[in-house]
Amino acid sequence: MNEILEVKNIGKKYQSKAGEVQALKNVNFRVKKGEFVSIIGPSGCGKSTLLSIIAGLEEKTEGEIYIEGDKVEGISSKIGYMLQRDCLLEWRNILNNTLFGLEVKGIKTKENIEYVKELLKKYNLYDFANKYPSELSGGMRQRVALIRTLAVNPKILLLDEAFSALDYQTRIMVTEDIYSILRKENITTIMVTHDISEAISMADRVLVLSKRPGTIKDIHKIDFEMENRTPINCRQSPKFSKYFDTLWKELGVNEK
Ligand code: ADP
Ligand code: MG
Numbered sequence: 001m002n003e004i005l006e007v008k009n010i011g012k013k014y015q016s017k018a019g020e021v022q023a024l025k026n027v028n029f030r031v032k033k034g035e036f037v038s039i040i041g042p043s044g045c046g047k048s049t050l051l052s053i054i055a056g057l058e059e060k061t062e063g064e065i066y067i068e069g070d071k072v073e074g075i076s077s078k079i080g081y082m083l084q085r086d087c088l089l090e091w092r093n094i095l096n097n098t099l100f101g102l103e104v105k106g107i108k109t110k111e112n113i114e115y116v117k118e119l120l121k122k123y124n125l126y127d128f129a130n131k132y133p134s135e136l137s138g139g140m141r142q143r144v145a146l147i148r149t150l151a152v153n154p155k156i157l158l159l160d161e162a163f164s165a166l167d168y169q170t171r172i173m174v175t176e177d178i179y180s181i182l183r184k185e186n187i188t189t190i191m192v193t194h195d196i197s198e199a200i201s202m203a204d205r206v207l208v209l210s211k212r213p214g215t216i217k218d219i220h221k222i223d224f225e226m227e228n229r230t231p232i233n234c235r236q237s238p239k240f241s242k243y244f245d246t247l248w249k250e251l252g253v254n255e256k
């Protein structure tokens with residue numbers, strides 16, 4: 001079985017002073033091992049809520065989440081989560097930042113430390129191991145944040161608007177780097193973004209959520225039929241604008 005995640009009939013209602021807010025309704029999808037899935041949808045449609053539920057950080061009102069066939073109850077140790085802010089600790093050097101997750105989980109073994117060092121070497125950060133986050137560019141900081149997340153060996157990586165704080169050019173370069181790392185390490189990834197181009201350039205499938213209460217409106221298979229696919233190559237492919245038009249129209253209709 002190469003299915004790694006099942007999201008089954010997820011619904012979510014928030015209780016607030018202003019009353020009840022139905023954020024998600026009947027959300028169903030499955031993800032295969034190694035797959036890259038992007039999720040787009042209008043602002044406030046429940047994208048972040050959905051990721052938090054998959055991670056077990058937020059309670060769901062209805063439905064179930066299964067990772068490798070096991071029902072998720074509470075915070076799942078099989079999930080890595082990256083947000084818009086890289087959340088690096090300014091007082092720790094780069095190596096100690098990347099080891100932080102291992103420390104928190106109490107698994108800072110010799111073997112795991114070696115794995116982190118290997119990742120730093122492989123992705124050209126080892127020379128910066130003794131530097132501090134403030135000495136690194138925004139793009140390098142995001143790479144460090146990714147390695148810190150991968151250090152604990154998550155089965156699924158969740159990215160919530162992880163690149164949107166970066167300026168446009170940096171974002172293009174960072175997505176190129178991050179994509180290459182994720183593919184090489186064969187990490188199953190679910191990425192929420194408001195950027196249609198970013199979604200298409202990285203994904204095997206794009207899930208479109210409707211406006212609130214968010215439910216799956218459509219799932220688009222993305223296939224550029226390229227041997228050495230990279231986000232930049234995809235952006236230059238003639239197929240790119242076709243995918244873009246389709247998704248753009250679909251989102252536009254939603255926003256009415
Ligand atoms: P998105 O990430 O797609 O922009 P969110 O998942 O952040 O959307 O939010 C979905 C909806 O749920 C929004 O209407 C938001 O205001 C509401 N919401 C999110 N978190 C809470 C909360 N803790 N309490 C009440 N309402 C919330
Ligand atoms: Mg959000």
